[in-house]
Amino acid sequence: MISNLTFLNASWFWPVVICWLILLLFFVWKEWSQAGKKRFVLKIFLIILAISSLAFITLKPAIYKKVREGNVLILTEDFKQDQLDSLKKVYRKIKIVDYRNDEILPEFKTSKQIFVLGRGISDFDLYQFEDLPVTYLPGDTLAGIVKLNYNHESRVGNSLRVQGRFLKPKSGSQLILEDAGGTGMDSLVFTSEEKENFNLQTELKVSGNYVFNITEKDSLGEVLSRNTLPIRIAKEEALRVLILNSYPTFEIKYLKNFLAESGHELVVKNRITAGRFKFEFFNTENTRLGSLNEKKLEDFDLLISDAGALRNLSSSETSALQNSIRETGLGLFMLEEANTLNSLVDFSVFELERVSGTETEIDNLPEVSIAKQPFKLKEAVGLEEIHNSNSGILSGYKRLGQGRVGTTLLENTWQLQLEGRQEAYQQIWSQLVEQISKRTSVAASWEARTDFAFKDQAFEFQLRTSVENPRVRDENEHLIPIKQDLNNSELWTGKTYPQNTGWQKLKIEQDSTSVFKYFVYKAEDWQALQSYRTSQQNKRFFQQEIVEEKSVKMPIEINPLWFLGIFLISMGGLWLEPKL
Structure with a gap:
């Protein structure tokens, strides 16, 4: 008692x-x-x-x-009326909570059974339903774009590729990619009312922060829906790349052609026999490279090498390469078989895990099958992913001082070019080169952790800076609390609730040049996408084992x-x- x-x-x-x-x-x-x-x-x-x-x-x-109280029914957006009517008939005294209007959910710990109808519970409220007996009944799926993938940041000269899936299109209607001025840049016509994947693209010619649109029009040209596509376009920068090749491969052959055609300055050092090399130069003067040292490596932004070439480096060259990565920010990309990656003592920074399958689809390249090695990069502290799939991380890098060391488990990507999928090839290698190459010297780098920022909803960001105890403020000069990472003193995370729509900014109080711009959507934007994502998240969350209807002790x-x-x-x- x-x-x-x-x-x-x-x-x-x-x-x-x-x-x-x-x-x-x-x-x-x-x-x-x-x-x-x-x-x-x-x-x-x-x-x-x-x-x-x-x-x-x-x-x-x-x-x-x-204590064990009665049943609860929670109504969310897009619920099915017939499901509501059926539950009310079966449970006549069921308590109904309208989540569409109630800003604060009541206590559910003593509820006997909970039913969630419709779109579902927002992710920031799902924690309240952990270990509770919940049945989720999805509502009507909205017609529109339910999957979307595009690069929010790009460079002048690159292509903006917008890929996704459209659900319940109207036969004969059009999907148009419009530029910031409303001019149609690419389009397609839906030929059926089944779900359909789409791929729209356009060339980026001017730097700046722009808002493109994806517009759906019927067969008569009337606008059915319009959604914004914000994108930050940076100026084109030619990189200086060094390739060390211990033996000829098709991968290197197609890669050097791609880099040269993209305007990068390229020096290729091919090993013919022991002590003999052949040099190739693209978009740069012919100069004898000789042995590597820190002074020569200073001129390069990225070094691409296979395992054999790295093993053949002398101890002084290896030391110079390590110092260049740590001190000047040189990027090192290792293109080699997974089994040999861990044999490179000085550069063995990745942990591998064997998986089944030698083909996969990359998350940001749906319906493009790519060959891969039967491994994945094991998640570890400091590993940053570049390409991912259902099987795990396929490409990634780790920071080494100021620079980055990266690799990929994709193989024979050159076959994409032979199959006529040049765009997929270019996207893969553009991402690899851009992510691993030397960074422009900046006091701070920002990264959005929330895909879509909406007014009055949480927007999470990540900040890397050498500034001691940085103070972050928003466009209204409000101070944003940030949290320092336990393992990395230069890594900070924060959360803000934007009060206005459109382009917003965050800045470091101690450095007015360190500004991060992000786009805030209106509540009515991307309704079909929001509905689909919330529904899928609720399905995954409520797949947890249903808790038995046991009594709960309450004071x-x-x-x-x-x-x-x-x-x-x-x-x-x-x-x-x-x-x-």
Whole structure:
């Protein structure tokens, strides 16, 4: 019984006990002159009862009791009316909560069974349903774009490729990619009302922050829907790349052609036999490279090498390469079989895990099958992914001082060109080269951790900076709290709730040049995509094993009228005692 007893005002326990003791001592002292007389013990007993009753009224004692209330039905956007009607017939006394209007959810821990109808619960509220008996019944799926993939950041000269899936299109309607001025850049016509994948693209010619649009029009040209596509376009920068090749491969052959055609300055050092090399130069002057040293490596942004070439480096060349990566930010990309990656003692920074399958689809390249090695990069502290798939991380890098060391488990990507899928090939290698090459020297680098930022909803970001104790402010000069990573003193994360739509910015107070711009959507933007993502997230979350309908112990307050009655009886006894 005592183990089930608690106090709702437990934080007041000791102050109340002290007051109780003071009052008790005062009244005992007051009555002490009558000690030994008739009914003295009775009066002390009544005093203790009266003071204790007041103490209990203040502390609000409660007893843990097993409680299990009725069923709850939660309505969210796009719920099915027939599902609602059926549940109301089966559970006539079911409690209905309208999540569309209620900003704060009630307590559900004592609910017997919970039904969620419609789009589902927002991700920031799902934690309230952990380990609860919940049944999720998805609602009507909205027609429109339910999957979307495109690079939010790109460079002048690159292509903007927008890929996705459109659900329930109207036959004959068009999907148009429009530029910032509303001019159609690419389009397609839906030929059926089945779900259809789409791929739209256009060339990026001017740097800046722009808002493209994806517009759906019917066969008569009337606008059915329009969604914004914000993109940050940076100026084109030619990289200086060095390739070390211990033996000729098709992968290197097609890669060097791609880099040269993209305008990068390229030096290729091909090993013919022991001690003999052949040099190739693209978009740069012919210069004899000779042995590698820090001065020569300073001129390059990226070094691409196979395992054999790295093993053939002398100890002084290996030391120079390591120093260049750590000190000047040179990027190293290792293009080799997975089995040999861990044999490179000085550059063995990746952990591998064997998986099944030698073909896959990359997450940002749907329906493009690519050959891969039967391994994945094992998730580890410091590993940053570039390409991912259902089988795991396929391409990634780790930071080494100021530079980056990266690799990929994709193989024979050159076959994509032979199959006429040049765009997929270019996208893969553009991402690899851009992610691993030397960074432009900046005081801070920003990264959005939230795909879509909406007004008054949480937007998470990540900041890397050498600034000590940075202070981040938004466009309204409000200070944004940030948290430092335990393992990396230069890595910070933060969360803000944007109050306006359109392009917004964050900046470091100590460095006015370190500005990060992100786009905030209107609540009505991307409705079909939001609905689909929320529904899929709810399906995954509520796949957890249903908890048995067991009672939950909750503290139930003892009715204070009992203590009030004891107090009144005690005071009445003290009042009557002198009159007896």
